[in-house]
Amino acid sequence: MSEDDLCFDADHIWHPYTSMQNRYQMFPVVSAEGVQLTLNDGRQLIDGMASWWSVIHGYNHPKLNEAIQQQLGLMAHVMFGGLTHKPAIELARKLIAISPEPLQQVFFSDSGSVAVEVAIKMALQYQQATGNTQKRRLLTVKRGYHGDTFSAMSVCDPEQGMHTLFQGGLPKQLFAPAPQSPFKGAWQPEELTAVKQLFEQQHAEIAAFIIEPIVQGAGGMRFYASEYLAEIRKLCNQYQVLLIADEIATGFGRTGKLFACEHAGVAPDILCLGKALTGGYMSFAATLCSDEVSQAISKDGVLMHGPTFMANPLACSVANASVDLLLAQNWSSTIASIEQELIKGLAPCSSLPQVADVRVLGAIGVVELQQPVDMHRVQPMFVEQGIWVRPFGKLVYVMPPYIISKEQLALLCQGICNVITRLGG
Numbered sequence: 334m335s336e337d338d339l340c341f342d343a344d345h346i347w348h349p350y351t352s353m354q355n356r357y358q359m360f361p362v363v364s365a366e367g368v369q370l371t372l373n374d375g376r377q378l379i380d381g382m383a384s385w386w387s388v389i390h391g392y393n394h395p396k397l398n399e400a401i402q403q404q405l406g407l408m409a410h411v412m413f414g415g416l417t418h419k420p421a422i423e424l425a426r427k428l429i430a431i432s433p434e435p436l437q438q439v440f441f442s443d444s445g446s447v448a449v450e451v452a453i454k455m456a457l458q459y460q461q462a463t464g465n466t467q468k469r470r471l472l473t474v475k476r477g478y479h480g481d482t483f484s485a486m487s488v489c490d491p492e493q494g495m496h497t498l499f500q501g502g503l504p505k506q507l508f509a510p511a512p513q514s515p516f517k518g519a520w521q522p523e524e525l526t527a528v529k530q531l532f533e534q535q536h537a538e539i540a541a542f543i544i545e546p547i548v549q550g551a552g553g554m555r556f557y558a559s560e561y562l563a564e565i566r567k568l569c570n571q572y573q574v575l576l577i578a579d580e581i582a583t584g585f586g587r588t589g590k591l592f593a594c595e596h597a598g599v600a601p602d603i604l605c606l607g608k609a610l611t612g613g614y615m616s617f618a619a620t621l622c623s624d625e626v627s628q629a630i631s632k633d634g635v636l637m638h639g640p641t642f643m644a645n646p647l648a649c650s651v652a653n654a655s656v657d658l659l660l661a662q663n664w665s666s667t668i669a670s671i672e673q674e675l676i677k678g679l680a681p682c683s684s685l686p687q688v689a690d691v692r693v694l695g696a697i698g699v700v701e702l703q704q705p706v707d708m709h710r711v712q713p714m715f716v717e718q719g720i721w722v723r724p725f726g727k728l729v730y731v732m733p734p735y736i737i738s739k740e741q742l743a744l745l746c747q748g749i750c751n752v753i754t755r756l757g758g
């Protein structure tokens with residue numbers, strides 16, 4: 334990549350949430366192997382982001398490469414309307430086997446946001462089909478994040494999200510306060526008062542409750558009490574509201590359980606998976622639902638969705654290999670030891686005056702600062718430390734690939750502490 338290439342990029346290519354005028358520096362990456370990204374100038378960075386939660390087995394993994402290559406020799410893609418194939422069948426079998434028991438049907442799509450759209454359609458169609466024609470809205474909590482498409486945006490945090498920008502274009506949903514009791518700490522049942530009231534007063538128009546189980550990701554990296562989720566499950570049952578669990582970030586072991594719902598011992602009616610589904614190789618997602626939901630929708634109708642690249646065989650194959658790879662190892666002890674290393678490695682940050690909170694759950698480490706960070710200033714500082722960390726707002730956080738070594742984790746945490754120290758109080 335030449336200087337000219339980078340100028341072209343700056344002039345012509347959108348990156349996530351960027352302006353085409355005030356562009357921050359982009360770091361050109363040429364290859365990635367294991368936990369390391371190699372930049373154009375030869376520098377190697379330890380990746381603390383796993384490319385946004387997804388690259389759980391590391392980059393350039395021989396087993397994942399092989400799965401794609403084998404499938405490539407058979408067919409890269411084929412439409413899913415009227416046709417089916419082994420990689421999709423195999424993957425659906427696996428997902429049904431490992432996800433909570435009531436989930437029995439799988440819809441494959443291209444990205445997490447679309448998986449959420451599909452989940453919402455399933456909920457609305459279910460309520461229509463069961464005669465609850467007034468149940469057309471969604472209830473959720475503040476500080477959530479569910480994606481960038483329109484219905485998904487409508488259930489993102491209304492203050493930090495994009496609600497003001499797209500006002501009028503978004504369906505009006507109902508918001509309960511964000512869960513307050515922390516995951517590791519005392520459960521405060523009083524915090525349910527507001528959400529109970531919403532169920533009580535508005536249930537006649539609520540089709541589903543959508544939530545990220547245990548970890549609110551891009552809306553604030555908050556870890557909340559499992560009791561909260563368990564109580565929401567009960568309220569949903571009481572008021573004929575479906576529970577949609579968005580495990581796009583938390584699925585596949587990240588929080589120490591295969592799915593974060595398991596911390597609360599609850600099963601959703603609809604489950605969204607994405608991100609780590611293919612080990613970070615391809616854009617792919619799945620929405621699972623219960624027999625009850627699928628039968629109601631299917632009795633006199635069809636589920637109204639069908640993307641062009643539905644169940645792409647390459648994506649299904651690499652997802653099969655990724656899930657196999659995860660289940661074949663003692664992933665739970667891997668996550669437990671990453672958790673211990675993150676607790677140890679990030680501890681020095683907690684005494685800094687510019688730090689508001691340090692928290693760790695499974696393979697997720699978060700340092701919350703008192704003030705929002707200036708990305709323009711801070712991103713090159715992380716790169717100088719030999720680590721790839723991309724903060725947002727007040728949050729400096731990591732969720733590394735599961736294959737990260739103790740030494741690499743120590744370097745990652747040290748680099749974070751160094752940068753935050755240098756930011757000053």
Ligand SMILES: *Cc1c(COP(=O)(O)O)cnc(C)c1O
Pocket residue numbers: 444445446447449478479480481545550551579580581582607608
């Ligand atoms: C990332 C994410 C999404 C959106 O997934 P995309 O693949 O980016 O569309 C939805 N929900 C949660 C919880 C996520 O973390």
